[in-house]
Amino acid sequence: xxxxxxxxxxxxxxxxxxxxxxxxxxxxxxxxxxxxxxxxxxxxxxxxxxxxxxxxxxxxxxxxxxxxxxxxxxxxxxxxxxxxxxxxxxxxxxxxxxxxxxxxxxxxxxxxxxxxxxxxxxxxxxxxxxxxxxxxxxxxxxxxxxxxxxxxxxxxxxxxxxxxxxxxxxxxxxxxxxxxxxxxxxxxxxxxxxxxxxxxxxxxxxxxxxxxxxxxxxxxxxxxxxxxxxxxxxxxxxxxxxxxxxxxxxxxxxxxxxxxxxxxxxxxxxxxxxxxxxxxxxxxxxxxxxxxxxxxxxxxxxxxxxxxxxxxxxxxxxxxxxxxxxxxxxxxxxxxxxxxxxxxxxxxxxxxxxxxxxxxxxxxxxxx
Amino acid sequence: xxxxxxxxxxxxxxxxxxxxxxxxxxxxxxxxxxxxxxxxxxxxxxxxxxxxxxxxxxxxxxxxxxxxxxxxxxxxxxxxxxxxxxxxxxxxxxxxxxxxxxxxxxxxxxxxxxxxxxxxxxxxxxxxxxxxxxxxxxxxxxxxxxxxxxxxxxxxxxxxxxxxxxxxxxxxxxxxxxxxxxxxxxxxxxxxxxxxxxxxxxxxxxxxxxxxxxxxxxxxxxxxxxxxxxxxxxxxxxxxxxxxxxxxxxxxxxxxxxxxxxxxxxxxxxxxxxxxxxxxxxxxxxxxxxxxxxxxxxxxxxxxxxxxxxxxxxxxxxxxxxxxxxxxxxxxxxxxxxxxxxxxxxxxxxxxxxxxxxxxxxxxxxxxxxxxxxxx
Numbered sequence: 001x002x003x004x005x006x007x008x009x010x011x012x013x014x015x016x017x018x019x020x021x022x023x024x025x026x027x028x029x030x031x032x033x034x035x036x037x038x039x040x041x042x043x044x045x046x047x048x049x050x051x052x053x054x055x056x057x058x059x060x061x062x063x064x065x066x067x068x069x070x071x072x073x074x075x076x077x078x079x080x081x082x083x084x085x086x087x088x089x090x091x092x093x094x095x096x097x098x099x100x101x102x103x104x105x106x107x108x109x110x111x112x113x114x115x116x117x118x119x120x121x122x123x124x125x126x127x128x129x130x131x132x133x134x135x136x137x138x139x140x141x142x143x144x145x146x147x148x149x150x151x152x153x154x155x156x157x158x159x160x161x162x163x164x165x166x167x168x169x170x171x172x173x174x175x176x177x178x179x180x181x182x183x184x185x186x187x188x189x190x191x192x193x194x195x196x197x198x199x200x201x202x203x204x205x206x207x208x209x210x211x212x213x214x215x216x217x218x219x220x221x222x223x224x225x226x227x228x229x230x231x232x233x234x235x236x237x238x239x240x241x242x243x244x245x246x247x248x249x250x251x252x253x254x255x256x257x258x259x260x261x262x263x264x265x266x267x268x269x270x271x272x273x274x275x276x277x278x279x280x281x282x283x284x285x286x287x288x289x290x291x292x293x294x295x296x297x298x299x300x301x302x303x304x305x306x307x308x309x310x311x312x313x314x315x316x317x318x319x320x321x322x323x324x325x326x327x328x329x330x331x332x333x334x335x336x337x338x339x340x341x342x343x344x345x346x347x348x349x350x351x352x353x354x355x356x357x358x359x360x361x362x363x364x365x366x367x368x
Numbered sequence: 369x370x371x372x373x374x375x376x377x378x379x380x381x382x383x384x385x386x387x388x389x390x391x392x393x394x395x396x397x398x399x400x401x402x403x404x405x406x407x408x409x410x411x412x413x414x415x416x417x418x419x420x421x422x423x424x425x426x427x428x429x430x431x432x433x434x435x436x437x438x439x440x441x442x443x444x445x446x447x448x449x450x451x452x453x454x455x456x457x458x459x460x461x462x463x464x465x466x467x468x469x470x471x472x473x474x475x476x477x478x479x480x481x482x483x484x485x486x487x488x489x490x491x492x493x494x495x496x497x498x499x500x501x502x503x504x505x506x507x508x509x510x511x512x513x514x515x516x517x518x519x520x521x522x523x524x525x526x527x528x529x530x531x532x533x534x535x536x537x538x539x540x541x542x543x544x545x546x547x548x549x550x551x552x553x554x555x556x557x558x559x560x561x562x563x564x565x566x567x568x569x570x571x572x573x574x575x576x577x578x579x580x581x582x583x584x585x586x587x588x589x590x591x592x593x594x595x596x597x598x599x600x601x602x603x604x605x606x607x608x609x610x611x612x613x614x615x616x617x618x619x620x621x622x623x624x625x626x627x628x629x630x631x632x633x634x635x636x637x638x639x640x641x642x643x644x645x646x647x648x649x650x651x652x653x654x655x656x657x658x659x660x661x662x663x664x665x666x667x668x669x670x671x672x673x674x675x676x677x678x679x680x681x682x683x684x685x686x687x688x689x690x691x692x693x694x695x696x697x698x699x700x701x702x703x704x705x706x707x708x709x710x711x712x713x714x715x716x717x718x719x720x721x722x723x724x725x726x727x728x729x730x731x732x733x734x735x736x737x738x739x740x741x742x743x744x
Binding site for chain 1: 494495496499500501506507511514515516517518519520521522523524525526528529533535547548551552554555558709712713714715716719720721
């Protein structure tokens with residue numbers, strides 16, 4: 001445990017919390033290929049294009065993914081390049097998109113489908129939960145469904161009602177699904193390629209507020225496996241556990257906390273299901289403190305599972321209760337109020353501050 | 369896989385999507401041939417339809433008996449619907465796919481799936497006991513209408529792969545109220561996918577009669593809203609069901625797009641053995657369907673034409689009885705289930721967490737078995 005300096009009082013509480021320091025640069029791969037600067041949307045587009053080029057059983061379909069290139073342009077140019085039998089618009093019905101993807105996968109294809117927005121995926125919920133997730137199990141492994149469902153999710157983009165849900169817990173709760181979400185452009189490429197190659201159905205959650213985040217990176221899919229978390233920033237005092245858009249926010253908070261004397265480790269979970277117990281518990285056993293950060297409501301949110309697992313697996317290593325920094329237990333707010341709801345750097349810093357440091361410091365001062 | 373098809377031409381839709389005023393029929397309730405649009409199947413096919421209906425009815429009776437003996441958790445009978453079930457299945461080609469519901473066990477058996485594997489679901493041993501790829505039969509679907517979309521997906525993929533495959537999606541009258549029926553009809557129509565939607569209108573969705581499901585003139589009328597031809601068939605006339613489904617399969621396979629067929633039939637038994645049909649329908653109503661029985665009807669026709677003699681009929685009954693006896697014997701054993709299997713097919717490979725839970729269960733079972741050495 002490093003010595004902890006008392007941070008300055010934080011009195012300003014602008015909604016969304018102005019970050020007290022600049023954004024931390026994500027870890028960069030040591031490039032053998034030349035690094036390029038890409039947005040997350042661009043990286044996802046490249047992943048789709050490369051998958052379509054590498055495997056002719058891959059199909060991309062959904063609403064407005066053809067000529068328009070998707071409302072977020074993630075499928076831009078794919079229909080023109082690969083033809084409208086491989087990249088195409090469907091009628092507007094999400095259960096139909098997922099339901100027919102299931103049938104196509106039964107018949108040897110690898111569909112990658114897009115739900116236009118998080119909350120608009122709910123008409124497909126029955127197909128996802130009762131069929132996509134279960135068909136392998138129902139048939140004792142005889143039917144595999146390599147389907148990827150891409151879902152732009154989360155808030156922070158000023159979207160009106162039903163455009164900002166964090167629906168990950170619904171999917172993560174469902175056995176048979178893999179649920180992944182990238183935090184960086186480079187990882188968006190890697191994870192999407194791995195998701196398309198996976199023999200299991202994957203719910204691929206894209207943090208839409210990071211679509212235009214840029215990163216200088218090498219796009220390849222030789223990175224960590226689909227089910228592994230990564231340490232984005234090493235530290236020794238406390239572990240921040242985040243995913244999706246909040247991975248970036250957690251890195252900002254870690255940088256700010258560093259200025260206050262905390263050494264903060266940041267884990268980007270990447271895979272919400274299955275959960276990478278090894279990486280997370282190893283970190284928390286080392287730091288002794290943990291804060292889970294997500295946009296979704298706290299009650300029965302993903303952080304509840306993380307906190308429960310940490311108390312089961314790291315109890316004797318913990319110096320303080322596991323804290324959750326999460327959205328309030330409210331329907332997603334209108335855009336002019338969303339910054340009050342979303343976890344901010346300051347809220348994360350407050351949570352770090354609350355992790356019973358004084359007791360530790362007192363012990364240290366007493367000569368421990 | 370073969371290369372993906374080039375862009376498909378926009379379909380040209382003809383008028384004439386509405387069903388005829390009277391259901392298509394080839395053999396009336398008295399066993400007489402009725403002239404009409406459909407061609408009477410060849411004698412060999414008619415005999416095979418009759419044979420399979422006899423086997424199906426005996427299977428159905430045996431399965432219901434197995435519920436009383438505690439060998440099946442539940443059984444939804446298809447008694448009275450044999451012409452629809454068998455006519456549709458015999459019309460399919462080997463390369464086609466069948467998407468059955470929970471009521472269509474006799475169709476799955478008739479498609480060639482081992483009856484014990486078919487009853488695995490209803491026995492409570494596993495959710496699906498057969499390999500869907502062995503006879504191209506999807507798992508029997510318990511939620512309503514959801515599998516119709518899977519049928520559309522299989523059919524569309526077949527077209528993209530230049531495979532000559534048609535998918536037949538079985539639905540009930542109640543399922544036509546579900547959203548996925550609408551979505552499946554619409555997707556199939558827009559894509560001109562080779563799908564036959566086969567609705568067995570047996571009058572009831574558990575207890576709720578058709579009049580409370582729809583205000584449409586008939587269920588087949590729903591096709592026009594999607595640009596799909598709607599066809600009504602006398603669902604107790606196996607010859608007409610076979611001919612009508614066969615025509616739809618041939619048309620869909622030739623690129624003619626999907627067809628919606630409504631087969632008019634009647635569920636003679638209750639919804640399942642656990643249901644009490646006297647609470648919602650009269651015995652008079654049930655009795656009124658006895659003269660329209662699908663087996664009686666085809667037997668009269670075959671007998672009248674001298675195609676089925678007493679000896680052949682008796683041989684069929686014996687074959688059915690032997691099948692039932694074999695089924696009874698094979699079902700009259702306790703299932704050998706391994707609880708460790710619970711964790712094996714959730715993902716392609718079990719996750720570390722699932723392996724851990726598998727071990728926990730193994731310890732629990734070992735402790736219950738009185739293994740004194742085992743500690744938790």
